[in-house]
Amino acid sequence: MSIFVVVKCPWNAKRSRLPKCTCKVKRKCKYRLYATRLDDGLTFQIRSLNLEHVCAFTTKNRMVTSEYIAEKYLETWRNDPNWSLIGVQSRVKFDLGVDVGYHKCWVARARAKMMIHGNLDGQYSRVWDYVFQIRKFNPGSPTCVKVDRIDRPPPIFQIMYICLAACKEGFVKRCRPLLGVDGCHLKGQYPGMCLVVVSMDVNNNIFSVAWAVVEVENAETWQWFLDLLVRDIGSDEGDGLTFMSDRQKGLLEAMNVVVPSAETRFCVRHIWANFKLQFAGIGFKENFWKAAWATTEAEFNFEMAGIKYLSEGAYNYLNRIPPRHWSRHAFSTNYKSSMITNNLCESFNAVLKDAKDKAILTHMEWMRRYVMKRNYEKREGVDKYDDDFMPYIDKCFKKMYTEVRYAKVHPSKSTNFEVDYKGGNFTVNLVEQKFNCKHWELSGIPCIHAMACIVNQRLIPKDYVNDAYSKEKYLLAYSPAFSQMPGVDQWEKTGLDEPLPPPPPPYQEGCLEGLPIRKEKRSRVKGVK
Numbered sequence: 001m002s003i004f005v006v007v008k009c010p011w012n013a014k015r016s017r018l019p020k021c022t023c024k025v026k027r028k029c030k031y032r033l034y035a036t037r038l039d040d041g042l043t044f045q046i047r048s049l050n051l052e053h054v055c056a057f058t059t060k061n062r063m064v065t066s067e068y069i070a071e072k073y074l075e076t077w078r079n080d081p082n083w084s085l086i087g088v089q090s091r092v093k094f095d096l097g098v099d100v101g102y103h104k105c106w107v108a109r110a111r112a113k114m115m116i117h118g119n120l121d122g123q124y125s126r127v128w129d130y131v132f133q134i135r136k137f138n139p140g141s142p143t144c145v146k147v148d149r150i151d152r153p154p155p156i157f158q159i160m161y162i163c164l165a166a167c168k169e170g171f172v173k174r175c176r177p178l179l180g181v182d183g184c185h186l187k188g189q190y191p192g193m194c195l196v197v198v199s200m201d202v203n204n205n206i207f208s209v210a211w212a213v214v215e216v217e218n219a220e221t222w223q224w225f226l227d228l229l230v231r232d233i234g235s236d237e238g239d240g241l242t243f244m245s246d247r248q249k250g251l252l253e254a255m256n257v258v259v260p261s262a263e264t265r266f267c268v269r270h271i272w273a274n275f276k277l278q279f280a281g282i283g284f285k286e287n288f289w290k291a292a293w294a295t296t297e298a299e300f301n302f303e304m305a306g307i308k309y310l311s312e313g314a315y316n317y318l319n320r321i322p323p324r325h326w327s328r329h330a331f332s333t334n335y336k337s338s339m340i341t342n343n344l345c346e347s348f349n350a351v352l353k354d355a356k357d358k359a360i361l362t363h364m365e366w367m368r369r370y371v372m373k374r375n376y377e378k379r380e381g382v383d384k385y386d387d388d389f390m391p392y393i394d395k396c397f398k399k400m401y402t403e404v405r406y407a408k409v410h411p412s413k414s415t416n417f418e419v420d421y422k423g424g425n426f427t428v429n430l431v432e433q434k435f436n437c438k439h440w441e442l443s444g445i446p447c448i449h450a451m452a453c454i455v456n457q458r459l460i461p462k463d464y465v466n467d468a469y470s471k472e473k474y475l476l477a478y479s480p481a482f483s484q485m486p487g488v489d490q491w492e493k494t495g496l497d498e499p500l501p502p503p504p505p506p507y508q509e510g511c512l513e514g515l516p517i518r519k520e521k522r523s524r525v526k527g528v529k
Helices: 066-072 075-080 085-096 102-117 120-124 128-138 166-175 220-234 250-256 268-275 281-293 297-310 313-318 343-354 359-382 391-406 440-441 449-456 471-478
Strands: 005-009 033-035 044-050 141-149 156-162 175-187 193-200 206-214 244-246 263-266 408-411 416-421 426-427
Touching: 033 440, 066 075, 066 102, 075 102, 102 244, 120 359, 128 141, 128 156, 128 359, 156 220, 156 359, 166 206, 166 359, 193 220, 193 281, 193 343, 206 220, 206 343, 206 359, 206 449, 220 250, 244 250, 244 359, 268 281, 268 313, 281 297, 281 416, 297 313, 343 359, 359 471, 391 449, 408 449, 426 449
Parallel strands: 175 244, 244 263
Antiparallel strands: 005 033, 033 044, 141 156, 156 206, 175 193, 193 206, 408 416, 416 426
């Protein structure tokens, strides 16, 4: 019995499984291949062949599925996680000559991420293992996991808190006691919130201290997060700390409970964003920002009087916010920072955009590696800098040198001066570092009035800079090194019969030991789980 194969363009092949020809003009295509099998049973011989097509070709192919695209371009996604879907469509068209839809590329990207980072549900089941590895390979790193429904298993994940030993030690050693707190929304199958707290290093750059992933942002989660934080850094009710925030939901209530002794500052940019919704205009804007920048009470009252002249309601609106939260003149001088915006957290949240859509363990590992790599680069880079103070000081002085020529100095004696600058008169005492503009006391860097006196006396400006900006203090902050960790396939598995090692004293009562963690799937449709 002979076996043969016929291949032809199926414009009229009603019984063929191949797609039918979609040409508007129905005409028989000449493309045809005829082959028969030889006696050995393995070889086919082509008897006739005509490769001429008279019908049009199509750019649709059902065989190019989302699974196929994910597998074919898996390494491309691994190397470039931010590869756009428009770029995927163009790449498939160039490589295969096939048009694919936007939704199919979206599903392919989701499949590729799952292949690279693992299943989201599976990662929640290994949260406990991750905490164990952090404590094992980074001794002294406070970590904690909080779950719900402990009495009705399986428990549900609520909060994970991470404070690496190198971050904690670096902040306590030499970062200024100024902490910016903020939260950013996470994307993906299980959306939540990532709470972060960052500080300011000697060079006025961000320094990561701790972070946590929570289900929702409210007073309870903020209180839990801040309570662990202040215990880790050794502060009693926030004494000696300054917190900068955007007045997020529930944060102020948590601060009043956990850190009542801390100084709290509000981001002026967010205050202005709410203020201008009711009182817009260039006059309000100029007076508002000048009041926030004011370093003396007289200057602040002058600008507030201008706002009151424009609108009594605008004045009452701002007067309800105590000046100690948003105006420089009312800030404490113990922290050597005159910052009035929460740029620290905004910068860190901008960096986190690459990790917001990742599974929880991948998200945590991304942050750990980012902080580890950044601290290493800062530690190695400072060795090439041979000055006693960090480059931020040179940057500030460079701006002052262009303005100091407009200041007129009137010496009273070798250390006391009066300075006329832009219509104002200011007093300066270089020995006691006292002056009525307060900017030097706030920041620890000589102001324009002090700089005019220093230049006038042919002195060295850096001799009057606070040691909070020294290279020595910078090295102390970045000297603690991170310990490397193995991959997830090498993690030790923990369970009920293998409980975690005892947590540090602050968490002895709050940690739930030895329980597998799992997160329930929750639909966006109301009433559906």
